[in-house]
Amino acid sequence: MNANVPLAERIRPTTLDELLGQQHLVGKGSILRTAIEHGKVPSMIFWGPPGTGKTTIANIIAHTLHVPFFQLSAISAGVKDVREIIEQAKNKPGAVLFIDEIHRFNKGQQDALLGAVEKGIITLIGATTENPSFEVNSALLSRCQVYVLKPLEEKDLVKLLQTAIEKDEFLRKKKIELKETAALLNISGGDGRKLLNLLEIAASPNPSQEGASEDPATLVITDEYIMRIAQKRIALYDKNGEQHYDINSAFIKSIRGSDPNAAVYWLARMIEGGEDVKFIARRLVILASEDIGNANPTALVMANASFDAVNKIGYPEANIILSQCVTYLAASPKSNAAVVAIGEALSAVKKYGDLPVPLHIRNAPTKLMKNLYYGKNYEYSHSYDNNFSPQEYLPKEISGKKFYHPGKNAREEELRKFLKNLWKDKYGY
Numbered sequence: 332m333n334a335n336v337p338l339a340e341r342i343r344p345t346t347l348d349e350l351l352g353q354q355h356l357v358g359k360g361s362i363l364r365t366a367i368e369h370g371k372v373p374s375m376i377f378w379g380p381p382g383t384g385k386t387t388i389a390n391i392i393a394h395t396l397h398v399p400f401f402q403l404s405a406i407s408a409g410v411k412d413v414r415e416i417i418e419q420a421k422n423k424p425g426a427v428l429f430i431d432e433i434h435r436f437n438k439g440q441q442d443a444l445l446g447a448v449e450k451g452i453i454t455l456i457g458a459t460t461e462n463p464s465f466e467v468n469s470a471l472l473s474r475c476q477v478y479v480l481k482p483l484e485e486k487d488l489v490k491l492l493q494t495a496i497e498k499d500e501f502l503r504k505k506k507i508e509l510k511e512t513a514a515l516l517n518i519s520g521g522d523g524r525k526l527l528n529l530l531e532i533a534a535s536p537n538p539s540q541e542g543a544s545e546d547p548a549t550l551v552i553t554d555e556y557i558m559r560i561a562q563k564r565i566a567l568y569d570k571n572g573e574q575h576y577d578i579n580s581a582f583i584k585s586i587r588g589s590d591p592n593a594a595v596y597w598l599a600r601m602i603e604g605g606e607d608v609k610f611i612a613r614r615l616v617i618l619a620s621e622d623i624g625n626a627n628p629t630a631l632v633m634a635n636a637s638f639d640a641v642n643k644i645g646y647p648e649a650n651i652i653l654s655q656c657v658t659y660l661a662a663s664p665k666s667n668a669a670v671v672a673i674g675e676a677l678s679a680v681k682k683y684g685d686l687p688v689p690l691h692i693r694n695a696p697t698k699l700m701k702n703l704y705y706g707k708n709y710e711y712s713h714s715y716d717n718n719f720s721p722q723e724y725l726p727k728e729i730s731g732k733k734f735y736h737p738g739k740n741a742r743e744e745e746l747r748k749f750l751k752n753l754w755k756d757k758y759g760y
Contacts, residue, residue: 337528342494347367350388367391372392374454374474376458376463377480378460379460383480392456396427398454400429401420404430404432405434408430410439414443417452429457432460433459482521492515515529533560581593582614585597586660586661589661598657602650616635619631623660623666630663633659634656634660667738668736671736686726690707691710691722691723692724
């Protein structure tokens with residue numbers, strides 16, 4: 332294989348047994364593996380972060396089933412390309428069409444696939460880093476199974492490094508000692524492709540290896556060496572991988588940290604990099620609840636309005652709307668109380684199981700239910716002073732357990748005082 336072919340492509344697995352990670356999908360006895368082994372797979376969509384094996388599994392399916400395999404990238408392909416492949420597939424039973432970044436197909440492009448998928452002319456395999464519930468037409472989604480891929484675990488990433496060093500026809504000719512892996516693992520963030528790209532950069536001909544090894548014939552990979560290489564060679568925003576999640580992380584953390592200047596800078600980096608406007612706007616809606624919440628309830632209204640607006644307007648005018656929203660959210664008071672509340676409540680559900688609903692707040696639409704005391708002694712809040720009655724709403728096993736902890740900000744201090752006045756010392760407000 333040509334040395335110019337990226338390392339990730341050179342060592343791409345061709346069988347399920349060679350694949351690292353995603354054992355919940357392709358491990359022994361799993362649904363997808365069983366379907367592949369029986370030679371009958373449904374149309375499907377792989378949803379997960381970059382570098383987790385979406386393209387690889389699609390290739391393995393085609394290789395294992397020995398069927399014609401067509402591949403398109405939604406970035407560059409159009410309806411014409413889709414129709415041409417469908418025509419070819421009519422004479423190739425069992426043909427698989429793999430579409431990378433299928434979320435970038437518009438409604439017309441996705442609609443062009445419907446008939447062929449429904450009639451079985453093609454088995455569609457789509458790959459997306461975005462939630463298919465938002466980005467894939469409901470008609471197409473209903474014809475596909477959705478499989479969620481997870482970031483690769485540390486043990487899989489280490490194994491991937493070792494495999495590359497030992498088996499790649501070019502790297503195995505070099506004398507490479509993998510002394511430390513923390514930097515490689517941290518920078519890759521569970522992205523196998525990013526991990527291999529960085530390894531290849533570190534092992535490239537004539538890199539600056541000063542201090543990397545006492546033996547000039549040996550490249551000793553250390554955390555310090557990888558950090559130096561990464562800072563020099565990985566600096567551009569790549570919406571298809573690489574810095575996509577790093578810059579998005581900096582963007583979100585800048586807003587969370589109430590720095591509108593940094594936030595609008597990282598926004599500009601994403602815009603200049605060609606980032607999907609909906610990707611940015613959707614994360615602002617999430618952040619408005621996750622990091623601001625009841626400290627400024629208007630933040631969610633603003634973010635949601637911005638999401639609707641940029642979908643109608645698009646680039647370049649959407650830049651202004653995004654800038655307004657980003658600077659507003661960054662300048663808003665912050666609270667993660669909503670995140671903490673639902674997190675603690677979910678933990679309680681897992682810990683205590685399906686606790687029974689107290690009888691007095693159960694619904695009683697039938698006479699039988701009323702005879703079983705459903706709804707008995709329920710106190711209608713609006714019939715009492717201040718529209719409040721201090722009755723029990725939680726199962727007795729967790730009575731008095733507080734999930735919502737108002738943040739230390741002006742708005743939530745008002746909520747804290749209001750709740751304390753109502754509940755006195757029950758919840759410790």
